[in-house]
Amino acid sequence: MASISPIDLQKALKGADYPASRDDLVSLAKDNGADDVLVEKLANAPTEEFGGPDDVQKVVFQNE
Template sequence: MAVNPIQLQKYLREVDYPARKEDLIRHAEQHGADENVLTTLRAIPEREYNGPNAVSEAVGAET
């Protein structure tokens, strides 16, 4: 099931960018993200993300 970009960013609000994939997953977990969001974040490439747009692009490339 595809994650809505707005829903994804809801769980990543207040992330300090740049952030690594692990940081994004941890932050989403701490802010109550559901398993669908966490699975989506686990599927993105292992790298540092400079901002929300970079995360959204990576998620879009995986779907």
């Protein structure tokens, strides 16, 4: 599986308003041209709402 960098994550979530739902972040990441691996990690996140970027990082970089 390809590795996701923190910079890739920042670019994917540029313009996000928090708190944000998982679906909103998935849609935003797709709109921002995020890698499929990153979009999949967001889509499969066990959390339905994220309070901020740190919450997203914990999910995306978990088990890397």
